[in-house]
Amino acid sequence: MLGLILVLLLVFLLFGLGFAVKVLWWVGLVVLAIWLLGFIARGTNATGSRGRWYRW
Template sequence: MALIIAILLLALLLGGLGFAVHILWWIALVVLVIWILGFVLRSAEGAGGGRSRWYRW
């Protein structure tokens, strides 16, 4: 009985971890697209002068 409970808990843990990792991949993809768009738009805007960055530190 304890073995079945341990297997079920392991399956729940791995399933939850897989879901979280999947969500993190989607978030990383969205951030990457926003970063690329910001880089391209700022480069086109600032092509005429100076060293401008699209992000602020």
């Protein structure tokens, strides 16, 4: 009985990790797309020179 519980816990743990990794891949792709769009679409600032689109 204890072995069955341990196997079920392992299955749920691996399923949860797989789901989390898949979600993190999608989040990473969205962040990358936003960064690339901001990098490409950066315009000129008030002085006419090219500015940064982020504030670091």
